[in-house]
Amino acid sequence: MGRGRLRVMLGAAPGVGKTFAMLEEGHRLAAAGKDVVVAVVETHGRVGTGAQLDGLTVIPRRRVNHLGVALEEMDLDAVLARRPDVALVDELAHSNAPGSRNDKRWRDVDELLDAGIDVLSTVNIQHIESLNDVVLQITGVPQRETIPDAALRAADQIELVDLAPQALRDRLAEGVVYPPARVDAALSNYFRLGNLTALRELALLWLADEVDVALQAYRSEKGIAAPWEARERIVVALTGGPEGETLLRRGARIAARTSGGQLFAVHVSSADGLAESDPAALQAQRSLVETLGGSYHHVVAEQIPVALVDFARGVNATQLVIGVSRRTRLESILGGAGIGASVIRLAADIDVHIVSHSQAGKRRLPAIGGALSLRRRVLGLVLTIAGLPLLTLLLAAVRSPQAVPADVLSYQLFIVVIAVVGGIWPALFAAVAAGFCLDFFFVPPLYAIRISQPSHFLALVIFLVVAAIVSVVVDQAARRSRAATRSAAEAEVLATVASGVISGSDAIEALVTRLREAFGMQRVELVDDGQLVFAADEDDAPADAGVGVTELPVGEGARIILTGKPLAASDRRILAAFIAQLESALDRRRLASEAAEMRPLAAADRLRSALLAAVGHDLRRPLAAATAAVTSLRSRQIELSPSDREELLETADDSLRALSGLVTDLLDVSRLQAGVIGVTLEPVHLDDVVGDALEELRLAPGAVALELGDTRPAVADATLLLRVLVNLLANAIRFAPAGTAPIISTSEFAGRVQLRVIDAGPGIPADRREEVFLPFQRLGDTDNTAGVGLGLALSKGFVEGMGGTLETEDTPGGGLTMVVELEAAP
Numbered sequence: 001m002g003r004g005r006l007r008v009m010l011g012a013a014p015g016v017g018k019t020f021a022m023l024e025e026g027h028r029l030a031a032a033g034k035d036v037v038v039a040v041v042e043t044h045g046r047v048g049t050g051a052q053l054d055g056l057t058v059i060p061r062r063r064v065n066h067l068g069v070a071l072e073e074m075d076l077d078a079v080l081a082r083r084p085d086v087a088l089v090d091e092l093a094h095s096n097a098p099g100s101r102n103d104k105r106w107r108d109v110d111e112l113l114d115a116g117i118d119v120l121s122t123v124n125i126q127h128i129e130s131l132n133d134v135v136l137q138i139t140g141v142p143q144r145e146t147i148p149d150a151a152l153r154a155a156d157q158i159e160l161v162d163l164a165p166q167a168l169r170d171r172l173a174e175g176v177v178y179p180p181a182r183v184d185a186a187l188s189n190y191f192r193l194g195n196l197t198a199l200r201e202l203a204l205l206w207l208a209d210e211v212d213v214a215l216q217a218y219r220s221e222k223g224i225a226a227p228w229e230a231r232e233r234i235v236v237a238l239t240g241g242p243e244g245e246t247l248l249r250r251g252a253r254i255a256a257r258t259s260g261g262q263l264f265a266v267h268v269s270s271a272d273g274l275a276e277s278d279p280a281a282l283q284a285q286r287s288l289v290e291t292l293g294g295s296y297h298h299v300v301a302e303q304i305p306v307a308l309v310d311f312a313r314g315v316n317a318t319q320l321v322i323g324v325s326r327r328t329r330l331e332s333i334l335g336g337a338g339i340g341a342s343v344i345r346l347a348a349d350i351d352v353h354i355v356s357h358s359q360a361g362k363r364r365l366p367a368i369g370g371a372l373s374l375r376r377r378v379l380g381l382v383l384t385i386a387g388l389p390l391l392t393l394l395l396a397a398v399r400s401p402q403a404v405p406a407d408v409l410s411y412q413l414f415i416v417v418i419a420v421v422g423g424i425w426p427a428l429f430a431a432v433a434a435g436f437c438l439d440f441f442f443v444p445p446l447y448a449i450r451i452s453q454p455s456h457f458l459a460l461v462i463f464l465v466v467a468a469i470v471s472v473v474v475d476q477a478a479r480r481s482r483a484a485t486r487s488a489a490e491a492e493v494l495a496t497v498a499s500g501v502i503s504g505s506d507a508i509e510a511l512v513t514r515l516r517e518a519f520g521m522q523r524v525e526l527v528d529d530g531q532l533v534f535a536a537d538e539d540d541a542p543a544d545a546g547v548g549v550t551e552l553p554v555g556e557g558a559r560i561i562l563t564g565k566p567l568a569a570s571d572r573r574i575l576a577a578f579i580a581q582l583e584s585a586l587d588r589r590r591l592a593s594e595a596a597e598m599r600p601l602a603a604a605d606r607l608r609s610a611l612l613a614a615v616g617h618d619l620r621r622p623l624a625a626a627t628a629a630v631t632s633l634r635s636r637q638i639e640l641s642p643s644d645r646e647e648l649l650e651t652a653d654d655s656l657r658a659l660s661g662l663v664t665d666l667l668d669v670s671r672l673q674a675g676v677i678g679v680t681l682e683p684v685h686l687d688d689v690v691g692d693a694l695e696e697l698r699l700a701p702g703a704v705a706l707e708l709g710d711t712r713p714a715v716a717d718a719t720l721l722l723r724v725l726v727n728l729l730a731n732a733i734r735f736a737p738a739g740t741a742p743i744i745s746t747s748e749f750a751g752r753v754q755l756r757v758i759d760a761g762p763g764i765p766a767d768r769r770e771e772v773f774l775p776f777q778r779l780g781d782t783d784n785t786a787g788v789g790l791g792l793a794l795s796k797g798f799v800e801g802m803g804g805t806l807e808t809e810d811t812p813g814g815g816l817t818m819v820v821e822l823e824a825a826p
Helices: 018-031 047-051 076-082 105-114 129-139 149-153 165-173 180-188 193-221 244-256 279-291 304-314 329-335 339-347 374-397 401-422 424-441 454-502 507-519 571-634 642-674 686-696 718-735 766-773 791-801
Strands: 006-011 036-040 062-066 069-073 086-089 118-124 157-161 233-238 262-270 295-301 319-323 351-355 523-528 531-537 548-554 558-564 682-684 705-708 714-716 743-749 752-759 805-810 816-823
Touching: 006 018, 006 193, 018 036, 018 047, 018 086, 018 118, 018 157, 036 076, 076 105, 086 105, 105 118, 105 149, 129 193, 157 193, 165 180, 165 193, 180 752, 180 805, 233 244, 233 304, 244 262, 244 279, 244 319, 244 351, 262 279, 262 304, 279 295, 295 304, 304 319, 304 339, 319 339, 339 351, 374 401, 374 424, 401 424, 401 454, 424 454, 507 523, 507 531, 507 558, 507 571, 523 571, 548 571, 558 571, 571 642, 682 686, 682 718, 686 705, 686 718, 686 743, 686 752, 714 718, 714 816, 718 752, 718 791, 718 816, 791 805
Parallel strands: 006 118, 006 157, 036 086, 086 118, 233 262, 233 319, 262 295, 319 351, 705 743
Antiparallel strands: 062 069, 523 531, 523 558, 548 558, 682 714, 743 752, 752 816, 805 816
16 A cells, blocks of 8 residues: 655744635545544534534544543544544644643654555644744744644645635634634734735745755756746856946846846856966955845856856756956967856756856966065076086986987976976976087087988977976965965864854954954054944064054054965955944944943933923822812801812812822832932832732722633732722723723733733724823823823833833724733843
């Protein structure tokens, strides 16, 4: 019996309809005569999903007792014994209860497939292992239940069950996805419009990549090398020269003209490390590629044209963009066909764009002196002048007509030695001189320069050719050795810099110190806006070294000053990398400094603004009530009954007590602004604050419904948080309909603790939401029993001063919800 087929319904988020679609397909297969069973389906209380179970055979679940809790899991053995044609298995990434045969449900599915049973399953994009960190960044919610990408990619068919983000939010608000009590928190957290849009895009991109992988596998299996233009893919070849930006922008424009076009940039360096490229230019071009939405790749190869075409075929490219050769006309004549011609010949059905640029034909010819140092060339010349006469005297002492071949070989060996030591010019000089010496001293007629036979001239030409060939080989070997040594040194320097920064050293200090050590400078200074940031000095440096000073800019407003030997042109490449890192480090330093300076000012400004906005209103009202009551009591023109007098005294007493409390609050806030006292942030248990608020308001049992979740303590000031909660709860009680108790609920999401005060009152129109936090805006509430605290404006300031937020939301079914959100304690 063959292995079963796996078909997976993929969704961007819960509620898009994966399970519903799976059950619909189950009904269709059952109607087609297939034996379909429901191995496990999670309806989550959704009526529409539950109705889809009607008419399908449901395998009872097995019960697992774990730590006294009864858990229900799919009965794998029962499904295997039943041996249906198709099994419906919901939530492929589900973790099984401890003690189960497999730890993950997808492993159970693997056993069903091995038994020849086809499986229909579901999974959300947030449960894919490789996307776990991306989903956490988007939603702030870690996913503990994941499925390996390989397990999901092994599915025979993956279908995307898609729903527009706003449509999903509408379904959520209607109570189709979650119960009404969970709708408010879900809409405010995980199911935000931005979150859903990002998750939908992630699902579409992942599925598109899966389709692309399947296409590549098919082409590889069938041996199809020619590109299939299912999607335009443009490859831009970068040489490391200044023309790279022109090529990249041309490639980006080509990709932009096509729907879904992809941009790839590739730099091919030769395996010998001798290719001419500017690391700083390549780094800038890499950043440009990422800005343009493309990807950067680096390939090392022996033959650059072959590597370019192979890379283009590897990514199924349809177009290849290269630049016009920077070689001069003379180089083109001497060197034959360039890279561009070779690429065109090899590309076959890949379109090749050769783009002209300002650097075309401007490369300088290499120096004739080669890679050998001046010292070696002088040494070769000295050896020629001193050694050739000695060799001639030695050979002349044993001269005979039969020894001429040996004389020729001796001079040839001497020329090879000179070429190895001094390079091409001393070797050519030695070859010409040796030819004349051989003719003058050893070839008849002796002591005369006379080339009477063609063979004599041929010997001289052979001398010259041997000298040139050996010199070229030696020059290339020296060039390769120098390049390898320098590359190793540069890699070691950059690795040392990286390790210094990563290990925790101050980035600027580490970079400046390594820069001085790398280039052997006596002193290196980093100056920013005229102020010395850091300086590194050489130990025991002579005071009268007579060295030069090199000054280079580092970003805007900063510069690096190097005191020591002048820098060679080849040193500028690695120096550019140092400067780029220093610029980034300075930017991070400035941002961190600005953030540190603004943090206390922002907190103080929030409290000050809230205080000034609310104090005028809150002081004026109780003072006016107390003044009116006392004035009435003192009036002799009004006859007051004992009950009236008692009521006025009570009004005055309440107003003055409230005014005293308000003044106390204002004094505390004034001390806070002056820095005499501060907000004491510490872990505060919300349960304790809720209990204190109920006690302060003297509320009877049942006056408030509590839905306190299991949350971590909040980072807050307990006194200020109590004032905020008392004010919010008093407002909720005031506006709640008779017989309906306000609700206090707590929850935790993405490292933030939320406290909700929910009422089912008349609510507030959306266009007036912001007014509740403004002074003189109590929406008709003007009686003296309404409380004379600092009001919602000051409450918002207190919450923001504690690093939190205070916002309003609609209560499902009508009413207003006040949400206090604070950072959760570690």
